[in-house]
Amino acid sequence: MIDVHEIVAVNGIYISQLYKNWYAVEVIAKRGNTFFRIRYPYETIGAAQTALEQIEKKSPNVPKPHYRPIIHLMNPGKVK
DSSP: OOOGGGEEEEEEEEEOSSOTTOEEEEEEEEETTEEEEEEEEESSHHHHHHHHHHHHTTOSOOOOOSSOOEEEEEOOOOOO
């Protein structure tokens, strides 16, 4: 699990169009030189909002996701 202090940006709540009860808090995290986009999924919008508030406060009491988090490796590319 990613530590809340590794989170560099919060994208907000992602609402799935495919699954009925699937809401996720989407964040960007950095570990070392690698960036990740992570979605922490919850069954209700209320649980997702609570998790979002805790993540924004950098609180260690973030509720455990109801499903497995989805982690994408990001390629930041080169900036000139």
